[in-house]
Amino acid sequence: MNDNKPCTIVVSVINDLVTDQRVHKVCTSLQAAGYEVLLVGRRFRRSKPLRRNYRIHRMRLLFNKSFLFYLEYNLRLCFYLLFVKADVFLSNDTDTLIANYLASAVRRKPLVFDAHEMMPDTPEVASRHFVRSFWRGIEDRIFPKLKYCYTVCESIAEIYNKRYNIRMQVVRNIPFGENADTPLPKKTTITAGGKKVILYQGAVNRGRGIEWMIDAMPLLEEWIFIVIGDGDVMPAIREQVRRLALEDRVQLLGRIPFEALSAYTSQADIGLSLLENRGLSYYYSLPNRIFDFIRRNIPILATDFPEIRKIIESYQVGTLIDHYEPSYLAAVIREMAAEGKQWPGFVEANRELTWEHESEVLLKIMEKATTV
16 A cells, blocks of 8 residues: 555445434545545435535445344445455444455455444344344454454443453544534524424434433423434334324424534524433443534533533533433423523533544544555
8 A cells, every 4th residue: 555546445334324424524534634435335215315525335225124134234245345446444333344354354455443332232232132142242253353443432442442452542423623603504494483492313212312301391381392313213202292292392303414414403502412321332422412512502411421421521511410300301401591501611612622633543543554
């Protein structure tokens, strides 16, 4: 890799790319640093078209659920990686690691790994013994061999470093700094009817605290609750809203491309990031919505978990709680929005917490990988 041609980095992820801010930021930074980037993902039947400044390739699958889905994706991804032009493979999360590891070994190309979470310890996996054992087995076999790897927070890095005797570094999922003053497109205005807005954005899966907030909404008549995202528990969420007759004050907007997301975020009065302790992946998580809210100066109501606490307490940009009864949630919301309430930490947080700073670690890792 010592000629004058730019290195080609093939980045792979298992989603359809539309809402994945982290992977887009990685690809953008790599491209700006002079690398050729190809991003590989999936295409669903209802996936929205994509336009990126780097190349993309999306595959349609026959299976979209169960073990067959993961098997098909890794087989097809591995075959693709074996023949596509590539100097480095960048695997995102354990569910793309098998294909990348095999392609890397066969072609003798460097492998870089980005752990967005602790996949065997996510609620969707941890409760299924065979599935959890399978993915943990993959990590047990491949992680000790990783030379170039990083993850989203210090706690997860420390666990993996001790478990596998590796040097996993940290690249937090923070927005670009220069986007803080992006004007809001009129077409994305939230219909609030003069009420204040509580906002959740992200995956609508188990353990995200959305149900707790909905239960509190009958006590918050001056508020509306916006949920942006989709996931496994969306049917149950819709039924809960219907049962409580909250259709006029809980708006379920579905998935929104990340290019438009900040316009919605900016219109919130409080950002929600509540999590249940459903395993190590959630307990040590540092959701990107925390940083999205900070970028738009939105005070955050968050669960008192270690990595989240570091940010909220360091910059005084929100309130931490550890119980979630409807009356208590309603009282906390009102206190956060009280007239004269000040949140002094946003200026410092927005100066220090930028992707430009964070991506320096990524670029150093890639420089090492491309100079072997």
